[in-house]
Amino acid sequence: MMAAVNRKNAAPTIRAVASEAGVSVATVSAVINQTRFVSAETARRVNEAIKRSGYRPNRLARGLSTRETKTIGIVMPTILSPIAPLLLKSAADVLHEHGYAVLFSNTEMQTTWEEQAIELMFDSQVDGLLVVPASETLESLKLFSDARKPVVLLLHGLEGASGCDVIRSGNFRGSFDAVNHLIGQGARRIAVLALPLVSESEKDRMNGFRTGVLAAGRTLDPELMRVGAPSESGASEDHGYRETLRLMDLDDPPDAIFAMNQYMAIGSLSALKELGLRIPTDVALVGYDDLIWTKNLEPPMSVVAQQVELIGRMGATRLVHRLAENNHHSPAESVTVDTQLIIRASSNRDALTPSIDMENTPK
Amino acid sequence: MMAAVNRKNAAPTIRAVASEAGVSVATVSAVINQTRFVSAETARRVNEAIKRSGYRPNRLARGLSTRETKTIGIVMPTILSPIAPLLLKSAADVLHEHGYAVLFSNTEMQTTWEEQAIELMFDSQVDGLLVVPASETLESLKLFSDARKPVVLLLHGLEGASGCDVIRSGNFRGSFDAVNHLIGQGARRIAVLALPLVSESEKDRMNGFRTGVLAAGRTLDPELMRVGAPSESGASEDHGYRETLRLMDLDDPPDAIFAMNQYMAIGSLSALKELGLRIPTDVALVGYDDLIWTKNLEPPMSVVAQQVELIGRMGATRLVHRLAENNHHSPAESVTVDTQLIIRASSNRDALTPSIDMENTPK
DNA sequence: TTGTACGCGTTATCAT
DNA sequence: ATGATAACGCGTACAA
Numbered sequence: 001m002m003a004a005v006n007r008k009n010a011a012p013t014i015r016a017v018a019s020e021a022g023v024s025v026a027t028v029s030a031v032i033n034q035t036r037f038v039s040a041e042t043a044r045r046v047n048e049a050i051k052r053s054g055y056r057p058n059r060l061a062r063g064l065s066t067r068e069t070k071t072i073g074i075v076m077p078t079i080l081s082p083i084a085p086l087l088l089k090s091a092a093d094v095l096h097e098h099g100y101a102v103l104f105s106n107t108e109m110q111t112t113w114e115e116q117a118i119e120l121m122f123d124s125q126v127d128g129l130l131v132v133p134a135s136e137t138l139e140s141l142k143l144f145s146d147a148r149k150p151v152v153l154l155l156h157g158l159e160g161a162s163g164c165d166v167i168r169s170g171n172f173r174g175s176f177d178a179v180n181h182l183i184g185q186g187a188r189r190i191a192v193l194a195l196p197l198v199s200e201s202e203k204d205r206m207n208g209f210r211t212g213v214l215a216a217g218r219t220l221d222p223e224l225m226r227v228g229a230p231s232e233s234g235a236s237e238d239h240g241y242r243e244t245l246r247l248m249d250l251d252d253p254p255d256a257i258f259a260m261n262q263y264m265a266i267g268s269l270s271a272l273k274e275l276g277l278r279i280p281t282d283v284a285l286v287g288y289d290d291l292i293w294t295k296n297l298e299p300p301m302s303v304v305a306q307q308v309e310l311i312g313r314m315g316a317t318r319l320v321h322r323l324a325e326n327n328h329h330s331p332a333e334s335v336t337v338d339t340q341l342i343i344r345a346s347s348n349r350d351a352l353t354p355s356i357d358m359e360n361t362p363k
Numbered sequence: 364m365m366a367a368v369n370r371k372n373a374a375p376t377i378r379a380v381a382s383e384a385g386v387s388v389a390t391v392s393a394v395i396n397q398t399r400f401v402s403a404e405t406a407r408r409v410n411e412a413i414k415r416s417g418y419r420p421n422r423l424a425r426g427l428s429t430r431e432t433k434t435i436g437i438v439m440p441t442i443l444s445p446i447a448p449l450l451l452k453s454a455a456d457v458l459h460e461h462g463y464a465v466l467f468s469n470t471e472m473q474t475t476w477e478e479q480a481i482e483l484m485f486d487s488q489v490d491g492l493l494v495v496p497a498s499e500t501l502e503s504l505k506l507f508s509d510a511r512k513p514v515v516l517l518l519h520g521l522e523g524a525s526g527c528d529v530i531r532s533g534n535f536r537g538s539f540d541a542v543n544h545l546i547g548q549g550a551r552r553i554a555v556l557a558l559p560l561v562s563e564s565e566k567d568r569m570n571g572f573r574t575g576v577l578a579a580g581r582t583l584d585p586e587l588m589r590v591g592a593p594s595e596s597g598a599s600e601d602h603g604y605r606e607t608l609r610l611m612d613l614d615d616p617p618d619a620i621f622a623m624n625q626y627m628a629i630g631s632l633s634a635l636k637e638l639g640l641r642i643p644t645d646v647a648l649v650g651y652d653d654l655i656w657t658k659n660l661e662p663p664m665s666v667v668a669q670q671v672e673l674i675g676r677m678g679a680t681r682l683v684h685r686l687a688e689n690n691h692h693s694p695a696e697s698v699t700v701d702t703q704l705i706i707r708a709s710s711n712r713d714a715l716t717p718s719i720d721m722e723n724t725p726k
Numbered sequence: 727t728t729g730t731a732c733g734c735g736t737t738a739t740c741a742t
Numbered sequence: 743a744t745g746a747t748a749a750c751g752c753g754t755a756c757a758a
Contacts, residue, residue, distance in 0.1 A: 004414070011510065011751095012754060013750090013752085014753095015751080015752095015753065018595065019652075023728075023729085024728065024729045024730075025729090025730095025751095025752080025753090026729060026730080026754075027727070027728060027729075028728090029752070029753060029754080030728090030753095033753080035753085035754085036727090036728095036754095037727070038727075038728085039727065039728090042727080042728080046626065056482070056485065056486050056506075057486060057499050057751085058427075058486065058488060058750090058751050059486045059487045060423045060427050060432065060487070060488050060750090060751080060752090061427055061734090061750070061751035061752040061753090062751080062752055062753075063423050063734090063752090064421075064423045064424055064427060064733095064734045064735065064736090064750090064751080064752075064753095065733080065734055065751080065752045065753045065754085066734085066752085066753065066754095067734075071466075071487070073758055074467075079442075079448045079451055079452050079455075080448055080449065080452055084448065085442045085443055085447065085448045086443065088442055088467075088469070089441070089442050089443055089469050089471075092442075092467065093469065093471065094467070096468065096469075096476075096480075101466055101483055101484075101487055102466065102467050102468065103434075103464055103465065103466055103467070104437075104451075104454050104455065104465050104467035105455070105459065105464075105465065106451070106456065106459075108452075108457050117459075119419070120464055122419065123419050123420065123421065123422045123465075124422045124423070124464055125421060125422065125423050135404070143419075147372075147374060148372070182607075190748070208686060233655050234655070238653070247659055251381075261657070266655075266656065269659075270659070276749085283672065291656075292596050292597070292600070292626070293629065293654075293656045293659075293660075293750075296629055296632075296633070296659045296660060297656075297660075315585070324517050376734090376735055376736090377735065377736065377737095378735080384747085386744075387744065387745045387746070388736085388737090388745090388746090389737085389738080389745060389746080389747095390743085390744060390745075392736070392737060392738085393743095393744085396737080398737085398738085399743085399744090400743065401743075401744085401746095402743060402744090404746080405743080420735085420736075421734090421735050421736070422736095423734090423736090424734070424735035424737085424750090425735080425736050425737075426735070426736085426750090427737090427749095427750045427751065427752090428733090428735080428737040428738080428749080428750055429736080429737060429738090429750090430750075431740090480728095487734080537733095640731040671739040701730080711744070
């Protein structure tokens with residue numbers, strides 16, 4: 001009978017390599033992880049055995065033993081939002097560069113699933129977590145704080161998650177700047193198409209808007225504030241379209257519209273054009289997020305742009321550092337990444353004198 | 364002295380639960396996995412102990428023992444392509460519904476990294492793999508076939524991967540239909556802006572174009588075939604812009620352009636408008652992939668649309684079924700999901716009589 | 727410089 | 743109906 005070494009078709013284990021090379025498993029482990037000195041000759045034999053057998057270390061077993069999986073979880077409410085792919089990519093790139101695998105979960109805005117996704121990642125023993133929170137609060141994050149595993153929040157904070165690092169996007173300031181810009185362009189009545197005020201981001205955007213209006217000595221007209229758009233892109237666009245028609249049907253319609261996501265902005269644009277209104281002369285328009293095609297619209301649209309890539313990179317980097325330095329105890333850090341107001345024709349009354357629109361011309 | 368059960372701050376193990384409930388670990392395991400009968404009373408005690416201790420099964424340990432991780436890997440060349448997010452979402456949704464975790468890797472078009480990513484997933488003991496191949500061949504997939512682990516290819520096949528299921532997109536037919544449509548609109552000289560011919564998708568698209576032209580009794584003019592665009596969106600757009608300017612500068616310029624990705628199509632559109640050409644009268648234009656904003660361009664753009672969501676769902680479903688039925692040996696399946704030609708104003712000369720463009724009007 | 731043996735947290739195979 | 747205990751594949755004290 002043969003030793004229990006060669007179960008048919010099973011992947012070779014470290015033990016198989018050890019016996020193949022005529023050394024102990026400790027030695028094999030040592031040469032793989034460079035964890036202690038091994039004589040050149042022994043190392044050579046081991047490496048040869050590894051190559052011959054096609055041995056590959058089992059990350060599960062390693063993780064079980066070391067209590068480190070070199071895996072981090074990323075959970076976001078929807079990968080279909082226009083900025084999500086870049087956020088995922090920039091974060092994942094950094095993580096991959098540092099040898100981490102990425103466990104991903106799209107929670108599709110479902111509160112319960114968001115919790116479950118986080119639990120799933122915890123159970124998978126991820127070393128840390130990157131979260132774009134959708135809910136107002138996340139019970140399951142307690143699992144991570146109890147286990148002293150680092151969590152970094154992206155885009156906005158979360159109630160009761162004071163222990164987490166947060167890489168915020170400057171939503172308040174972004175809206176505030178947009179309103180100021182519109183006022184500077186002579187807008188008297190500014191309408192807003194806002195998202196449902198659930199997460200910090202949306203609240204901040206709305207507060208920025210309010211503050212901007214009030215700070216300019218204007219009053220807030222509830223009729224001009226349409227809160228609560230569907231999140232799905234097509235539905236959101238329809239919403240922007242319809243609400244704009246209603247707004248322009250008011251006795252005293254707005255002469256500027258600030259849409260807090262880009263799909264609503266597009267719908268709004270369609271409606272304005274359909275009504276035969278001149279943009280920005282009759283109504284100035286500012287949207288949110290600078291997507292690749294935003295500048296190709298007619299007219300090119302002004303937007304509040306978030307530095308999505310930077311946010312993703314910073315979040316991942318923060319996590320990697322915490323993990324590397326066993327930096328689990330230093331106080332949570334909070335950073336806000338500024339937004340940038342990009343002014344294009346849709347809101348630029350100053351530039352109405354015929355001129356070349358540089359933005360619309362590829363280099 | 365106390366038993367080695369309560370290492371400070373360590374997560375409770377199945378052993379802790381067992382002793383807490385006064386039963387053996389086998390019993391605890393049994394109630395968790397419903398793997399054998401347990402008396403109601405015992406089960407109650409166990410469940411209580413689980414709840415009290417906050418015990419959560421360790422998926423690593425479970426995977427090590429069962430050789431099933433309930434995790435599948437998804438690797439794609441870039442999440443920034445316009446169709447990638449939907450592909451990821453639709454696949455991940457199906458997988459999540461079936462209790463699978465998703466290990467994700469963006470390989471950013473790097474051939475070596477693509478291999479490494481697949482190896483990483485293999486080492487992580489994923490149960491199966493979903494791949495959008497970027498390279499012409501993938502050595503590392505051999506790891507999976509050797510281990511009899513299922514792999515499903517998405518969007519297009521791969522040389523030497525005959526063992527894998529493939530959910531193809533109908534690229535050949537898509538291009539073929541586009542050309543036929545343009546010819547039907549009276550186009551005499553059709554130019555093409557093609558992607559680098561590396562993966563099967565791009566080759567198929569190009570072949571569809573060639574076949575369409577030849578089948579109509581026309582000849583292929585190399586001057587009208589511009590192959591090799593950058594993959595990054597902005598660069599791709601610039602490329603489309605520049606190549607279009609050159610095309611229109613020919614002695615005998617084209618009267619129709621087929622752009623094989625949507626960014627090139629946008630660049631092309633910019634160039635045509637800048638040249639003061641009428642679309643589709645002077646030049647008809649057809650792009651690829653129906654993005655949310657494609658219909659909002661001026662004029663709304665015709666495209667070859669891929670059924671991305673369906674492809675993602677089918678791929679994930681196929682994988683889940685193979686896993687569920689231990690269906691690892693049935694022959695590889697190959698399916699092609701049809702593309703759909705969506706005709707809009709940019710190529711529709713028939714509809715040039717003034718009329719309402721329904722597509723451009725939200726419901 | 728290298729080897730032995732135990733632990734990581736489960737599941738699964740025997741017994742009982 | 744339940745309990746002991748051997749895998750699973752690896753890292754790592756502790757020995758030698």
